[in-house]
Amino acid sequence: MKFRKVYSPIHNLDPRIKFIYVCAVFVAAILFGSILPLTALFLMQFPFVFLARVQRQWLRSLRGALFLAVFIFFTNFIFSFINAGYVIIASNVEFAAAMTLRFVVLVESFSVFFLTTSPDLLGLALEESHVPYEFSFAFTTAVRFVPVLAEEAQTIMDAQKARGLELEKGNFMKRIRNYIPVLIPLIVSAIRRSLELAEAMESRAWGATKKRTNLYGLTLHKGDFVLLGITMAILVVAFYVLLFVPVPTLTKLFL
Amino acid sequence: MAVIETRNLSYTYPGATKPSISDVSLKVEKGDFVLITGPSGCGKTTLCRCFNGLIPHFYQGELKGEITVAEKDVTKHQTHEMAKHVGLVFQNPENQLFALSIEKDVAFGLENLGFSREEMRKRVDWALNLTGIYDLRERSPHEVSGGQQQRVAIASVLAMQPEIIVLDEPTSFLDPLSAEKIFQVIHELNQTLGITVVLVEHRLDLTARYANHIIIMDEGKVCSDGGTREILCAEETRIIGVGIPKATLLYKLLGNEGMNLGDVTPLSSEEMAKLLLEAFGRR
Amino acid sequence: MIVVEGVSFTYSGGVEALRDVSLTVKDGEFVAIMGQNGAGKTTLVKHFNGLLKPSKGTVRIDGVETTKTSIAKLSRTVGFVFQNPDHQLFSETVEEEIAFALKNFGFEEEVIQKQITWALNLLSLTQYRKTSPFMLSGGERKRVALASVLAWDPQILIMDEPTIGQDHEQKEKLRQFIIQLQAQEKTVVIVTHDVEFVAECNPRVVLMKEGKIVADGQGKDILTNLEALAQSSIVLPQIAQIFTQLTSLGFSRNVIDIYEAKGILLQAWGRRRT
Numbered sequence: 001m002k003f004r005k006v007y008s009p010i011h012n013l014d015p016r017i018k019f020i021y022v023c024a025v026f027v028a029a030i031l032f033g034s035i036l037p038l039t040a041l042f043l044m045q046f047p048f049v050f051l052a053r054v055q056r057q058w059l060r061s062l063r064g065a066l067f068l069a070v071f072i073f074f075t076n077f078i079f080s081f082i083n084a085g086y087v088i089i090a091s092n093v094e095f096a097a098a099m100t101l102r103f104v105v106l107v108e109s110f111s112v113f114f115l116t117t118s119p120d121l122l123g124l125a126l127e128e129s130h131v132p133y134e135f136s137f138a139f140t141t142a143v144r145f146v147p148v149l150a151e152e153a154q155t156i157m158d159a160q161k162a163r164g165l166e167l168e169k170g171n172f173m174k175r176i177r178n179y180i181p182v183l184i185p186l187i188v189s190a191i192r193r194s195l196e197l198a199e200a201m202e203s204r205a206w207g208a209t210k211k212r213t214n215l216y217g218l219t220l221h222k223g224d225f226v227l228l229g230i231t232m233a234i235l236v237v238a239f240y241v242l243l244f245v246p247v248p249t250l251t252k253l254f255l
Numbered sequence: 256m257a258v259i260e261t262r263n264l265s266y267t268y269p270g271a272t273k274p275s276i277s278d279v280s281l282k283v284e285k286g287d288f289v290l291i292t293g294p295s296g297c298g299k300t301t302l303c304r305c306f307n308g309l310i311p312h313f314y315q316g317e318l319k320g321e322i323t324v325a326e327k328d329v330t331k332h333q334t335h336e337m338a339k340h341v342g343l344v345f346q347n348p349e350n351q352l353f354a355l356s357i358e359k360d361v362a363f364g365l366e367n368l369g370f371s372r373e374e375m376r377k378r379v380d381w382a383l384n385l386t387g388i389y390d391l392r393e394r395s396p397h398e399v400s401g402g403q404q405q406r407v408a409i410a411s412v413l414a415m416q417p418e419i420i421v422l423d424e425p426t427s428f429l430d431p432l433s434a435e436k437i438f439q440v441i442h443e444l445n446q447t448l449g450i451t452v453v454l455v456e457h458r459l460d461l462t463a464r465y466a467n468h469i470i471i472m473d474e475g476k477v478c479s480d481g482g483t484r485e486i487l488c489a490e491e492t493r494i495i496g497v498g499i500p501k502a503t504l505l506y507k508l509l510g511n512e513g514m515n516l517g518d519v520t521p522l523s524s525e526e527m528a529k530l531l532l533e534a535f536g537r538r
Numbered sequence: 539m540i541v542v543e544g545v546s547f548t549y550s551g552g553v554e555a556l557r558d559v560s561l562t563v564k565d566g567e568f569v570a571i572m573g574q575n576g577a578g579k580t581t582l583v584k585h586f587n588g589l590l591k592p593s594k595g596t597v598r599i600d601g602v603e604t605t606k607t608s609i610a611k612l613s614r615t616v617g618f619v620f621q622n623p624d625h626q627l628f629s630e631t632v633e634e635e636i637a638f639a640l641k642n643f644g645f646e647e648e649v650i651q652k653q654i655t656w657a658l659n660l661l662s663l664t665q666y667r668k669t670s671p672f673m674l675s676g677g678e679r680k681r682v683a684l685a686s687v688l689a690w691d692p693q694i695l696i697m698d699e700p701t702i703g704q705d706h707e708q709k710e711k712l713r714q715f716i717i718q719l720q721a722q723e724k725t726v727v728i729v730t731h732d733v734e735f736v737a738e739c740n741p742r743v744v745l746m747k748e749g750k751i752v753a754d755g756q757g758k759d760i761l762t763n764l765e766a767l768a769q770s771s772i773v774l775p776q777i778a779q780i781f782t783q784l785t786s787l788g789f790s791r792n793v794i795d796i797y798e799a800k801g802i803l804l805q806a807w808g809r810r811r812t
Contacts (some may be wrong), residue, residue, distance in 0.1 A: 033499040130638035141353050147397050148349060152625070158589050162618040163686065164610045164642030181638065188672065192624070193350050199304075200351035202313050202738045203343040203412060204364035208335035211369050215362035215379065263745070295677050295705045346703075349672050400575065427703045430575055430731040447701040457705050460734060460776050498706035499774040501734070508800045514807050524779035531803070535810065537789050 009054035009223055010116045013126035017224045018113055021231045025109045028238040033096040034247050041105045042232075045112055059112040065104060073100040091251045103160040112204075118145040129220045141197070149190070156185045257323075258419055258451050259283035260308060264320035266301060266310055266376065277300040277318070282460065284416070286481050288445045288452045288465050290483065293472035294496055303423045306453065308337040335336045338364065342412030344422040346402035347431075352396040352411075360396060361411040368415070374416075382410040384441055389524045400465070402433030409440060420444065421453040431461065438462055458498040463487060464523040471497055484520035504526035539565055539588055540694065540725070544596035546749075547581060555581040557749040558595070565693070566723045568716065570736045570757065573746035579729045582746070583696050586727070587616040614643060617692035621699040623683035627671040636686045643690055645661060647705070659688040664777050677708050678751040694725040701732040713739055737761055737775035737794040745770050762792045 029041055049058045076096035084092060117125075119140065126136035157167070167178050211253045241247065256470050260282050262433050263313065269276040272276045274299040291299045297377035300518040304310045312334050313319040322329045325340035354360040358379050383389040386406040391399055396407060399519065405425050412420060442465045445452045456462045461471075469486045473495050479486045486492055487503050502521045516534050521527040540563040547556040555578045563569055571579045584590040585597045588609040598602045599615055620626060629635040636657050641652045658664045661681045666674060671682050680700075687695070701709050709732075716739065719726055730736060736743060736757055743760040745753035745767075754767040760766060762778045774782065781793045790805070793799050 091476065120359075131268060137353070140355055144353060145357055155620065155622075156625045159618075159620045161609045162587055162613050163626070163639035164613055166610050166642070168610070181628045185625050188628075189624055191548075193707075193740070196350035196355065199309055199313065199343075200345060201353070202309060202334045203307055203338055205335040205338035205367040205415070207562065208338070208367050209369040213366050213369050213375065215359055215366060215372065215375050217372065232345065238258070247404065294707055296675060328561050370735075424703070430771075432574070432771050433732060435773070496705070496707040498709075502780060505777070505780070505796055505799055505803075508796070509803060512800070512804055514804060524776050524783070528783035531784055532787065535806070 006100070008116070010048055010051045011118065011121075012221075012223065013116075013227055014220055014224045015117045015122055016129060017220070017227050017231075018117065019125075021227055021234075022113045024231045024234050026106060028104050028234055029105045029109075031238055031242055032247070033095070033102070034096055034249055035094055036247055036250070037241065038098055038105060040099060042108070045108055047103075048112050048116070048239040052112075053150070054115045055082075057115050058111060059106070059117070062104070062108065065107045067102050069104055072103050073097065087173075091249060093192055094249055094251050116233060124214075124216055124218055127214055127221075133212055143165045145193075149186070152184065152189060153186055156182050159185075256285050257282045258285045258287075258325055259453070260298070260323045261305070262321040264305065264318070264322055265391060266305065267317045267320070268301075269316045270314075272319075274475060276305075276472075279295065279472075279475075279476060279477055281470060281480055283419075283453065283468070284503040285450060285451055286445070286449050287468045288442070289454065289468040289470060290459070290462055290466035291453065291455045291470045291472065292457060292459060292497055296474070297472040299472055300423055301475075303343065303421050303453070303455055306419070306421050307341040307343045307493070308334040309343070314390070324366075338417075338418050339368070339415060340419060342415060342417040342420045344405070344408050344412055344420065344425050346424045346427050347508060348401045348408060349396075352404060352410050355395055356393055357388065357396060357399070357407050358392040359405055361392075361414050363411055364415045369461055378414045378416070379410075382414040385413060385444065386410040387532045400433070401434060402429050405429065405433075405437055406440060409437070409444075417450070419451040419453065421455075423455045424458070425454075425458070426458065426461075434458065434461055448519070459487070459498050460502075463500050464526070471495060483522060487522065500512070506530070539563065539598075540599055540727075541596075541598040542582075542585070543596050543598075545582075545585065545592040547593050547595060547625070548591060549581075552803060555749055556585075556592075559749070559751055560595075561723060561744065561751065563694075564749065565725055566720065568720055568726045568739070568741040569728070569744060570739070570741045571729045571744045571746060572731060572733075572770070574731075574773060576748075577746040577748040577770065580698055581747055581749075583618070583727060583729055586612075586694070586696060587618050588612040589618075610642065612780065613639075613668050614690065615692055615694070616694045616696060617687040617690070618699045619687045620693070620698065621702060623679040626683050626686065626693075630666050630670060632671050632674075632682050632685075633668060634667045634708065635682055636689045639686060639690050653689045653691070657685040660688065662687045664728070676703060676750065677705075680704075692724075694727065695719060697726070697728045699727055699730055699732075701730060701735050707801055709735055720730070731772070733761065733773055733775045737777065740794065745772070758792060761794050764791075 025041060032038055049055055073096050076099045077093065080095065081088060081091035114247065123136050123140035126139060127133065165178060165181055262280050265274045265277045266277040279302065281287045293299055305322055306324055308329050311330060318330065329337060352360050354363060359384055361379045365378060383392055386409050388403060388406050388410060391403060396404060426437055438461055440450055443519050444450045454462060463483055469483045470477060471486065471492060478495060479492060487499055489508060493499060500522060502524050506516060506521050506527060514532040521530055542559055542561040545556055545559045548554045559582060571582065573579050581590065585592060585604065586599065588604045591605050599612055627635060629638060633654055636654045637650055640653055658667055661684060663681055663685055671679060674682065700712060703713055740757040743755065743757045744751055745760055747770040752762050752769055753763065761775055767774060775794050777799050778794050779794055781789055781791045785791055789796060793802065
C-alpha cells in the first residue's frame with residue numbers, strides 16, 4: 001500500500017484534532033439509538049470524504065464493513081422478531097437499522113481518519129503527544145518497512161517457485177505446509193534486519209538523552225481551530241438534543 | 256596525533272570457539288584515509304564495530320587488549336557517547352534508514368542527542384548539501400536508489416560531525432558507477448573537512464587511489480600495515496589473495512620482466528597510463 | 539536453447555521494463571547480461587523460467603513457449619540462483635535444503651541421495667551435510683544455494699549478481715566453476731555489473747539500457763566500446779581504461795586481459811630498444 005502524498009486541506013489537519021473530532025462523533029453515535037440523528041452523523045462524514053478526495057477508498061472500506069453490518073442488522077432483527085412473537089413490527093426494523101447505522105458511523109469515521117492522515121504525520125502526532133518515543137518509533141519503522149517486506153516476500157516466493165515449489169497445489173493442509181519455505185526465510189530475514197537496524201540505531205546515539213528533540217513540530221493552524229469548533233458544536237448539539245429535544249422515529253412519522 | 260590506536264586487541268563473540276580478531280595493534284593518524292581489506296572472514300567487520308563501541312557494549316563477548324578512539328577508552332564509554340566522535344556506515348543501505356522522510360533520517364542522530372531544532376535544521380541542510388542529496392530531502396528512503404540511500408546514511412552520520420567516519424563495505428550492493436560516486440563523496444570529506452576515513456572494501460581498483468594507508472588482515476590478524484603503494488606492490492599481498500588493482504598488478508608484472516617504469520607504484524589506470532606514456536615517450 | 543522474440547513487459551505498476559527485446563542463447567553458451575540498475579536485466583532473465591510472462595512477444599525454452607507451461611516444469615531445465623541466498627534457505631540441514639527441489643520435482647529417494655552427495659562434493663560442502671545452513675558464513679550459504687539449484691542438474695543455469703559481496707578468491711573460484719560448467723556443456727547466463735569479473739571471463743556480453751538491448755557481442759569488443767558503455771553507464775575494465783589512454787602511442791584499445799596487455803607492452807618495449 002503506497003501512501004500517495006495527496007495534499008488536501010483535510011490531509012493537512014493536525015491528526016490530534018482530527019482524532020478528537022472522531023472521538024466526538026463516536027460519543028454522539030453512542031448517545032443516540034434512533035435512526036434520524038444517526039443518519040445525520042453518517043451524512044456529516046461526506047463533506048470530509050469529498051474534500052479529501054478519498055471517495056473510492058472510503059467506499060471500499062464501506063464494503064468491508066458490509067458483512068458485519070448485515071450481521072448486526074439481522075441479529076437485532078431476529079431477536080426482536082422472536083421477542084415480538086414472530087411478528088414483524090416496523091419499529092423493530094427501524095431499531096435494527098439504527099443499530100446497524102451506529103456501527104457503520106463508528107467504523108466509517110475512523111476510516112476517514114486513517115484515509116486522510118499520512119503515516120508520517122501520524123507518527124509525528126504520536127511523538128508530540130507524549131506517547132513514549134519507543135512506540136511512535138516502532139510505528140513509523142513498521143510503516144517504513146512494509147513495502148520492503150512486501151517486495152522481499154515476493155522475491156522469496158519467486159526463489160522457491162524456481163525450485164519447483166507449487167504454492168497452489170494440494171489440499172488445504174498441503175497448501176499451508178507449502179508456505180513454510182516462504183515464511184521461514186521471511187522471518188529469518190526480518191530478524192537479521194532488526195539486528196542491523198539496532199546496530200545502526202546504536203551507532204547514531206540512540207538512548208543518549210531522555211529528552212529527545214524533533215526536527216519537525218506540529219503547530220495548529222486555522223483549519224484545526226475550525227475543526228475544533230465543529231467538534232465542540234457536535235457535542236453541544238448532541239447533548240442539547242439528547243436532553244431537550246424528543247427525536248421522532250421514522251415509524252411514528254410515516255406510519 | 257593518533258585518532259585510533261589499538262594494542263593487542265582480541266575479541267571473541269559470545270558463544271564462539273575462537274576469536275574473530277587476535278592481537279591487533281594498529282594506529283590511525285588524524286586525517287588518514289585508511290583502507291582495511293582482506294579475504295572474507297578476516298575480521299575487518301569485527302574491527303569496525305570495535306571502533307565505535309558496538310563491541311563490547313552491544314555485542315558483549317570477550318574483548319582483550321586496549322583500544323583508544325578519539326582519545327577515549329572505548330570500553331569505558333557507551334556507544335551513544337562514541338557516536339559523537341565516530342560515525343559508522345553499514346553495508347546494507349536499506350537497513351540503516353528508519354524514518355519516513357530522508358531529512359528526518361539525517362536528523363535522527365541529532366534528535367537522539369537532544370539538539371535544538373534550529374541547530375538541527377542547520378546541520379541537516381549542511382550534511383544534505385555535502386552529500387549532494389539536498390533535493391531528495393522530502394522523499395521516502397524506499398523511493399530512492401541504493402546509491403542515494405548510502406549517501407543518506409553518510410549524511411546522517413556526517414550531521415553529528417564526528418572526527419572519524421568508518422564505512423563497512425558501503426558499496427557491496429551498488430553498481431560501479433554509484434560506488435564511484437560514494438568514494439568521491441568520502442574522498443571530498445577527507446580532503447576538505449579533514450575527517451579521518453576508515454574504509455573496509457574489497458574493490459581496491461576503485462578505492463586504492465584515495466587511500467594513503469592500507470591495512471591487510473587475514474584470519475583475524477593484521478598481515479600488512481603501511482603506505483598504500485608499498486603494500487600493494489609487495490609479494491605477500493598477492494599471496495594473501497587480495498584483489499590488487501589491475502593497474503598495480505600490470506606494473507608489477509612488467510617490472511618482473513625487466514620493464515622498469517619508475518619507483519612510484521600506480522594505483523589507478525590514470526597513473527599507470529601516465530607512467531607508460533612517459534616511458535614510451537622518452538625514447 | 540532460449541529464444542526471445544519481440545518481448546515487451548510492463549509491470550503492474552505501469553513501469554515498462556522491457557521493450558521489444560529479441561535474443562537467442564544457444565546451448566552451451568556463456569552470456570553476461572549487463573546494464574545499469576533498472577535497465578531490465580533481471581526482468582529479462584525472469585522470463586526464462588516463467589516467473590514473468592511477456593506482455594507481448596514470446597519466450598521459448600527448447601521450443602516450448604513459457605506461457606504454455608508451468609514455472610515448476612520450466613525450472614527443471616532452467617535453474618535460477620537468486621542474488622541473496624537467505625531468500626531461499628529454510629531447512630534444518632544443508633542436506634534437506636538440497637533435497638527440497640529434488641523432492642518437488644518428484645525424484646526417487648535413491649536418486650535424491652545420489653544427487654545430494656554429488657552436489658555437496660561439487661561445491662566442497664560435504665563436511666556441512668548435517669549442519670544447519672543458518673550456521674554457515676555468507677560465502678558458504680551462497681554455495682549451499684548454488685548446490686541446491688545444481689542438484690537437479692538443469693541444462694541452463696541463471697545467476698543473478700553472483701559476485702556481490704564476494705572477495706577476490708571467491709570470485710576466482712566462481713570463475714573456475716563456470717568454466718567447469720561450460721565443460722559440461724551447460725548454458726550459463728549471469729546478470730552482473732561487475733566489469734572486472736566479466737573482463738576476466740570474456741563471455742558473450744549483452745548490454746541493456748532502459749528495457750532494450752543496445753549491444754551484443756564478444757566481451758572483449760563490448761567492454762572496450764566506449765560509446766556503448768557510456769550509454770549504459772558501465773565503467774570500463776581497468777586494463778581497457780589504461781589502453782584507452784595509450785592510443786596516442788599506437789596501441790589498440792581493444793584489450794581487457796592483463797596478460798595480453800603485458801605481452802603487448804613487452805613486445806612494444808622490446809621493439810623500442812632495437
